Amino acid sequence: MRAFRKRRELTTVIDRTKAIAPSDILAFVTLRNERIRLPYFLRYYRNLGIRHFLIVDNGSDDGSAAYLEAQEDVSLWSTGASYKAASFGVDWLNHLLRHYGTGHWTLTVDPDEFFVYPFCDTRPIEALTDWLDTYDIRSFPAMLLDMYPKGPIDAVPYREGQNPFEIAAWFDAGNYTIERNWYFQNLWIQGGPRARMFFSKTPEAAPSLNKIPLVKWERDFVFASSTHMLLPRGLNMVYDEWGGEKASGCLLHAKFLSPLTAKVAEEMKRREHYSGSREYAAYQETLSTEPDLWTKWSEKYINWRQLEILGLMSKGNWA
Amino acid sequence: MTVGFVMMCHTALHRAAEVARYWAESGAPVVIHVDARVPAKDYAALGKSLADLDTVSFSKRYKCEWGTFSLVAAAQSGAEQMLARHAEVRHVFLASGSCLPLRPVEELVAYLDARPHTDFIESVTTAEVGWTVGGMDMERFTLRFPFSWKTQRRLFDRYVDFQRRIGVKRRLPAGLVPHLGSQWWCLTRQTLSAILEDPDRPMYDRFFKRVWIPDESYFQSLARLYATSIESRSLTLSKFDYQGKPHIFYDDHLQLLRRSDCFVARKIWPKADRLYATFLSPRAAISPPAEPNPAKIDRLFSKAVERRTKGRPGLYMQSRFPRQDHENGKTSAPYSVFQGFSDLFENFEGWLSKYVVARVHGHLFGPDRVEFGGGETMFSGCLSDSAKLRDYNPRGFLANLIWNARGERQCFMYSPRDNQSIDWFTATDPNAQISVISGAWAVPLFRSNRNFRDIRREAARLQRIETYHLDILRSMYVKARVRIWTMADFIENPMEPLQTIIDEISPRSTRRLTEAPQMVDLTGFGQFLQNLKNQGMQPRLMGDFPVGDDPHPKHTRRGRPYLVK
CATH class of the missing domain: 3.40.50 (Rossmann fold)
Structure with missing residues (x-):
């Protein structure tokens, strides 16, 4: 309903959705000022087999819009409206998902999130969605895994087109806590470097890491809160309760990468983020001291198999 | 003498066509059954793409629904056509459109030539199968199944319950011992024609029309009546998971498949380009042919099923969050x-x-x-x-x-x-x-x-x-x-x-x-x-410490001689 009202806030910049074939897997993205990250982002997901990108540009002024407009597989909408008032962009995406995503496998990600799933180095994303189809599985979870560099976050600048995980190559392997949300039936996962670094005094305020980005969309589906949970609630049942493991992936999160300090300063000015941007407030406080998220117990990223062995994701019964 | 393939196709017809071409060009005749639900356009395109091969023919089309007799009927007519048209065929191999030959046809022919009277069909008595979904094995034969399991699940389940309650039992045809097994078989002309030309066949067909999933029991049971030498295993490498769905092979299984020495594998992901390219390219046959050895693949898939059903003990993560007391290991180690x-x-x-x-x-x-x-x-x-x-x-x-x-x-x-x-x-x-x-x-x-x-x-x-x-x-x-x-x-x-x-x-x-x-x-x-x-507090948990008789730590005391068990 909200999405329906908020659709008016979107202006079509370029609509290439006619080119979408019935079996295409689509990506849905909202972004603001991510120009430098876009080339690698698009390349990464094209390689996985994403056929079309449906993007909402929330008032970028760094040339993101012009760059995206020139891409053959991108449809672009723009809005100057408030990110916060649109439930942090979810209203816009829900509208696009309903309109263009229905009947497709859809991947909803941020420009700093990189989807990793079992066998992603040898099998395209279509292999995964075909497999999910044979089991009538409609949603696939991927926990957010915060990646960080060794040394101060802004020490090594990110170059356009570069794999961000060449710099932010490290992650926390085993400090995640899980609680069940009985109402929405989803799991609430917190932890990782953000919890230990910025929220060690207020762990309940640490950001949620559970996400369900890959969904075979139907008309009546809706993201309830970012991609953390969905409605109807059955879509959140992506975990096994009787001891077994369902298949799952990870979203490698390239947030802790330069230029972060500048971004945090800007976001603090805009105050458009969740819970009065308390997350960004916490960053700003700590970032001014040039923190190093890296510890000697940090794990260096190799591939999905490593994440599987560490128990951060699972192959389930896919072999 | 050669082997003939009956292929049952319903999706990814272009892949089926590639495989049929490979077999036909290697000298093995092929009969293709295409599900009647496939659109006429696609069917015609398939026919056209194989028109240049005169040993490839198409059999009468049936509308195939999983779990019903239509699949058996399709296999019957395909097999009849194979036997009638190709007198040189001694073994008939039932395959699907998503099968892929892993070894050259000559190797298969040589293997079968060495065993000219052997029927390769997995055929196990109902008492001994452990893999049936829903726990139904003997009941597949003794109950009736008028409702579709896929589209009328609730009616199906209720009717089964109902029959169990009132104790329905169908009578089996005399002499028939129900056997179950993989629906992919390779039978000799002798056995197959005996089944197809049996004067009692109408009676058997009538019986099996009311059996659930007859494609896993029709040939498996009847072969027992006629075959002289049954090898109870399938030449097709086909693995099913705990929900009865076939495991799928992808490009990254290439080495595993190659080393398995199996003749045919299913099911192949239609977009596994590398698998199709590799196994359908001409290769020299190796003699003597090696025995199929799918042990490694078995292990891979049984591990996958175990991961899905039991999981890793002591792991709590986004897709494994067991309820209390269903953890299968609250923690991972002592x-x-x-x-x-x-x-x-x-x-x-x-x-x-x-x-x-x-x-x-x-x-x-x-x-x-x-x-x-x-x-x-x-x-x-x-x-x-x-x-x-x-x-x-x-x-x-x-x-x-x-x-x-x-x-x-x-x-x-x-x-x-x-x-x-x-x-x-x-x-x-x-x-x-x-x-x-x-x-x-x-x-x-x-x-x-x-x-x-x-x-x-x-x-x-x-x-x-x-x-x-x-x-x-x-x-x-x-x-x-x-x-x-x-x-x-x-x-x-x-x-x-x-x-x-x-x-x-x-x-x-x-x-x-x-x-x-x-x-x-x-x-x-x-x-x-x-x-x-x-002072009014009663310390109770320490045991007895009399005042004045203070315990002295015995520094010098060595451990008591420890008895070795």
């Missing part, structure tokens, strides 16, 4: 909890780490911080020493710690002063070894320099907490290995219990305890307890 030891002995952690191969932590659940072993501020998996973070989810913290340190046993100190919210969790965890010296919490109070009023209050609080914990440890729900001594009993003879605990931690180490841990000076402890009593 660990030890020592309560009271660090109060009674000086530097007990240091002493313990000398005798066990394990990581010895301090009070992991201490009120101020997490005391990781070696004074570390962080531990494996980036667990932080912040008490706040730990107390946010103490059970999760413990499960994470044990999981992160897989391969290294974890030991930690515990006391009533620590966060108690793991009490039930550890008590009901078979991986926990919990050793308690009850009442030892009084020792730090005895040695402290605090006002006696505060001491008394604190003692009462700790005693209450420990009493509650001991009640848990003595309850009927306990799964942990629990040992409890009163402090008095323990100092009477500390070496024997210590040796027992340590032997349990590292059973193979033959090291004997040579020195006891240094006990704190307890001179005056009896008087201290008496003072507590005099």
Whole structure:
């Protein structure tokens, strides 16, 4: 309903959705000022087999819009409206998902999130969605895994087109806590470097890491809160309760990468983020001291198999 | 003599066409059955793409619905056509459109030439199959199934229940012993024609029309009536998971498939370009042909099913979050909890780490911080020493710690002063070894320099907490290995219990305890307890400490000779 009202806030910049074939897997993205990250982002997901990108540009002024407009597989909408008032962009995406995503496998990600799933180095994303189809599985979870560099976050600048995980190559392997949300039936996962670094005094305020980005969309589906949970609630049942493991992936999160300090300063000015941007407030406080998220117990990223062995994701019964 | 393939196709027809072409060009005739639900346009395109091959023909089309007789009917007509048109065929191989030959046809022919009268069909009596979905094996034959399992599931289930209740039993045709097995077979002309030309065939067909999933039982049962030599295995490598869905092969299975030496595999992902390109390219046959050996693939898939159904014990993650008591392992590995030891002995952690191969932590659940072993501020998996973070989810913290340190046993100190919210969790965890010296919490109070009023209050609080914990440890729900001594009993003879605990931690180490841990000076402890009593607090958990008869730590005493079992 909200999405329906908020659709008016979107202006079509370029609509290439006619080119979408019935079996295409689509990506849905909202972004603001991510120009430098876009080339690698698009390349990464094209390689996985994403056929079309449906993007909402929330008032970028760094040339993101012009760059995206020139891409053959991108449809672009723009809005100057408030990110916060649109439930942090979810209203816009829900509208696009309903309109263009229905009947497709859809991947909803941020420009700093990189989807990793079992066998992603040898099998395209279509292999995964075909497999999910044979089991009538409609949603696939991927926990957010915060990646960080060794040394101060802004020490090594990110170059356009570069794999961000060449710099932010490290992650926390085993400090995640899980609680069940009985109402929405989803799991609430917190932890990782953000919890230990910025929220060690207020762990309940640490950001949620559970996400369900890959969904075979139907008309009546809706993201309830970012991609953390969905409605109807059955879509959140992506975990096994009787001891077994369902298949799952990870979203490698390239947030802790330069230029972060500048971004945090800007976001603090805009105050458009969740819970009065308390997350960004916490960053700003700590970032001014040039923190190093890296510890000697940090794990260096190799591939999905490593994440599987560490128990951060699972192959389930896919072999 | 050669082999002929009957192919049952319904999707990915372009792949089926490639495979049919490969077989036909290698000299094996092919009969293709295309599901009647495939659009005429696609059917025509398939026909056109194979028009240049005169040994490829199409059989009468049936509308195939999973679990029904239509699949058998399709196979029957395909097989009849094969036998009628191709007199040179001795073995008929039933395959699907998503099958892929892994070895050249000549190798298969040579293999079959060496076994000219053998029928390869997996055929197991209903009593012995363990793989049927829904637990139905014999009932597939004795009940009726007018409703579709896929589209009318509820009616299907209800009708089955109903028949079970009123005890319906269909009579089997005389002489027929129900057998089940993979629907992909390879039968000799003799056996197959005997089945197809049997004068009683209308009766059998009538019977099997009402059987559930007859494609897994029709040929499997009837072959038993005519075959002279049955090899009860399928030449098609086809694995099913716990839900009865076939496992799918992808490009990254290439080496595995190549080394399996199986003749045909299913099911292949239609977009697995590399598999199709590799196995459909011309190759020289190797002689003598090797025996199929799918053991490695079996292992891969059975591991996958086990992961899906049982999971990794002690792992809590985004797609495995078991309900309480369905964890299949609350934690991933054995660990030890020592309560009271660090109060009674000086530097007990240091002493313990000398005798066990394990990581010895301090009070992991201490009120101020997490005391990781070696004074570390962080531990494996980036667990932080912040008490706040730990107390946010103490059970999760413990499960994470044990999981992160897989391969290294974890030991930690515990006391009533620590966060108690793991009490039930550890008590009901078979991986926990919990050793308690009850009442030892009084020792730090005895040695402290605090006002006696505060001491008394604190003692009462700790005693209450420990009493509650001991009640848990003595309850009927306990799964942990629990040992409890009163402090008095323990100092009477500390070496024997210590040796027992340590032997349990590292059973193979033959090291004997040579020195006891240094006990704190307890001179005056009896008087201290008496003072507590005099002030109205009744210390109950320490055991007997008579005033004036102070216990003396026996430094020189060596461990009692330990009896070797």
